[in-house]
Amino acid sequence: MAKPKVGYSRRSLLKAGGAALAASTLPAPMLWAQETKDIVLRQFGTGVSNLNDVANKVKEDLGFTLEMTALDSDSVTQRAATQPDSFDIADIEYWICKKVWPTGNLQAMDVSRIANYDKIVGIFKSGKLTPDSEIAQGTAPHTVGFIPEPGARSFADSETNWMTLIPTIYNADTLGIRPDLIGRPIESWAELLNPEFQGKASILDISSIGIMDMAMVCEAMGEIQYGDKGNMTRDEIDATMAIFTEAKRNGQFRAFWKTFDESVNLMASGEVVIQSMWSPAITAVKSRGIPCVYQPLKEGYRSWGGGIGLSNALSGMELDAAYDYINWYLSGWVGGYLMRQGYYSAVPETSKDFMTENEWGYWFEGKAATDIITSPTGDKLAEAGEIRDGGSFEERMGAVACWNAVMDENQYMVRKWNEFIAA
Amino acid sequence: MAIRAFANRHVAGWVQAAPLAAVLLGFLIAPIAMIVVVSFWGATEFSIYPAFQFDNYEFLFGSPVTYRVFLATFKYALITWALTLTIGFTVAYFLAFHVRSLTMQVALFLLCTIPFWTSNIIRMISWIPFLGRNGIANQTLISWGVIDEPLEWLLYSDFAVILAFVHLYTLFMVVPIFNTMMRIDRSLLEAARDAGASGFQTLVHVVIPLTKPGIMIGTIFVVTLVMGDFITVRFMSGSQRANVGRLISNDIALLQYPSAAATAVVLLCTVLIVIAILLRFVNIRREL
Known part of the structure; x- marks a missing residue:
């Protein structure tokens, strides 16, 4: 019972808005089943989306093998930049793309071969979620999302037919708090350095992300006005670090965390009551029965986005398989899987079919859950009647203040960061 | 012919030394x-x-951060050295001179090594729930009425770092000191006693001078381990404190290998100088 060709599942084709449309825009690759089975695509990326469940589903739906390697973001950057032969598909963040694209290790994708391209949310195309939204600071995905022509090492200013990364997963990050231990509303990023929380605050020790959280705090305090938080000048970096170094010397921070688990433990044990945090970490604390809120703040969110890029070495049948994989990725199953963890899919409307009405309402529309909400692995995340922190997709992604970024003064910032940690 | 060549003492010597030299x-x-x-x-x-x-x-x-961090590294090394030496010497003295039966000595010595049957990371991390704000130590002290508020400095502080160091490395002091003490001729102690020395005088004038090589070997172990450490400082201080090892590991994480290498070279030179100074005091060859 071999499949005649690599392709999208029947279901996803129907979902894509009619087989006729798909057939006309997507010349199906003519591959023999025997060969399809032997194709192995090597994907690496951060742990967020390198899920074994995805690899298993690919084998089931598309027939070929997807090998996953999960690394931390520093190693991901290094590998994408220095070992182009070690991967076929790079699952990287947009700011990493800005660093890695100039090396020429990735190849642009032909947009006309992406079935659901039209349905990808505006953030990744024009930069605007809705036609009248403002573009946030930092390495906004659309600024590094396109190149003018195949082979180009620099980015295009607007949408073209050549995409650098196909967006897969993104979210809006904010501070996590322990409402039971704080006992009052938290509304601003400035609260991180509030002396009230002396010895009970934390920030993450990953320079490229930590500096952005710092900037959100300094700006909220009214101490610094940044030209562009995502691309600071040396003076702005120095001023930011000075504020945080002083806070550190005054004992504001209980600890810094570097890994997901550390952030969960700090929060769950009550060592820390307010800290930079990632969405699934909040979920992990909550699943232990401890109250924890991903607090929406008036200054907005710090957002990040990831996408899939193709190795420059990819060609022929493997390249066709990679396109199939991308189309499958956007066709809904993965999106539904990720959205049930609290992330967002680049093509939300296809994911809707893989989620229950209750799940869609809770995660995407910001409605009260009508029944228990569980994670893809079966853990209970919310009771009936609960509402997602921050509300709906539009409310959350519409309030992004800046994107994770890599600055022109990155090396200087890194050295200053090292000094801050050692201070 | 070959035999003749090997008969040459020099050639044979070189050949014998070659494998180790190559390694x-x-x-x-x-x-x-x-x-x-x-x-x-x-x-x-x-x-x-x-x-x-x-x-x-x-x-x-x-x-200026470099100097501060090197200073912190020396501080950790010095305090840890003083504590491990005191504890290590006391334990070794007890084992060597107070426990009379050899079986008992061996049994108690093995007892000392039990914590080393697990990984040192696990031994270190197990302190965290114990010392935390709502940890066992604080809860016990509060229930006894010794303190009203949890002690914040128990965890994520210099105290926690040094506590972990002492816990991890005391055995490295005990072993060489115990070893040297066992070799001390018991008749020397009797002679000191016969000559009218008090217990304390015997300790200061006989036992300590004869134990110096062991102390020195233990010192070298502890000082080099503490100066080269980065993970203990990171975990026990919650990334709040830094030593040279952390400077290097941060650089590596940020892909700044040349900068990490430069720091490593400076650290290596510093440790070599420290050891050279230590070796000035005692001839440890006598021990080996």
């Missing part, structure tokens, strides 16, 4: 040489390129 060359000299070479290289955000420049050293010696 040392390949696994000790070459890596260190490589680190020294790379410390002069340059780095971009995602790659390193060969060069001969002093940028890395310039930045290292130009930053």
